[in-house]
Amino acid sequence: GQEPLQMVFRHKDSDLSFKDIRKMPKAEQQAYIQALKQEDQARGFDLGTDSLMRVQVLQTDEETYHLVWSFHHIIMDGWCLSLVTGEVFGTYFALLEQKQPELAPITPYGHYIEWLERQDERAAKEYWSSYLAGFEQQTLLPGADTLSRDHVADSRESVLSATASDTSEYVSEKITVELDPTWSEAMYRIAKQQQVTINTLMQSVWGVILQKYNNNEDVV
Structure with missing residues (x-):
């Protein structure tokens, strides 16, 4: 169907x-x-x-x-x-x-689907078209032409330096970072205060980072 x-x-x-x-x-x-x-x-x-x-x-x-x-x-x-x-x-x-x-x-899930079907699609499209109006610049994370890693002797620290340049050719990698309890507790506390999920909090942080790198308040 x-x-x-x-x-x-x-x-x-x-x-x-x-x-x-x-x-x-x-x-x-x-x-x-x-x-x-x-x-x-x-x-x-x-x-x-x-x-x-x-x-x-x-x-x-x-x-x-x-x-x-x-x-x-x-x-x-x-x-x-x-x-x-x-x-x-x-x-x-x-x-x-x-x-x-x-x-x-229990509210049947079907009630939500019925409510969804009654929504005005045209009004929704007009809302988002208006919301995104004027968006001109692609939101990029500056790439790196040169990348070097200097290891500090007798420690677990490493210094990562890069020369930034705009590029759309990214290499996808998975990076795992362990946060100490203080950071974790602070994140959960902020999310709870704002009544959002941790995912929403991290997406917001990512948006601010992109805003700073692009020197542009209009981030999508």
Whole structure:
């Protein structure tokens, strides 16, 4: 068909497993759990056949359990994760106290789709056309004609120097940077204060960096 459709199964088995590992020594338990997590992550999800959420419960002591909860990003993101975990553990603690869990009414996703269909596409296009009006300069990150790295003796520091020039020929690389707890806590605090995700915060920082490099306030 010409339009995307959502397929909803009338019945779909959940992927829930339980294993009792109380007889294992503590060190062996930790190794087992770590291996299980790595195996689960490597397995990934088959969107066509898999249940898109897996829960594995491991009993490690008489009243101690280790919960491994995996899910595909297509059904749950960081924004709604706290809402779902709040419902799950709220239900769990209610049942422990032999109370009936109280859950808020669920709004069907179809209501959102119906609302979306009623929106004025022309008004939306006019809004963005107006918003982007006057954008003339391509937003580039200055490239490097020459690149040299000088290692400082007896330390883990390295000095990276570059001669910048405008170029659109970039080499894609993945760079991992570990932040200390102070930086991490500050990022989460700012995101929480602004009620945005960490991703939105980082995109905003990236926009400011591009603005400074291009000496231009109009950054797309």
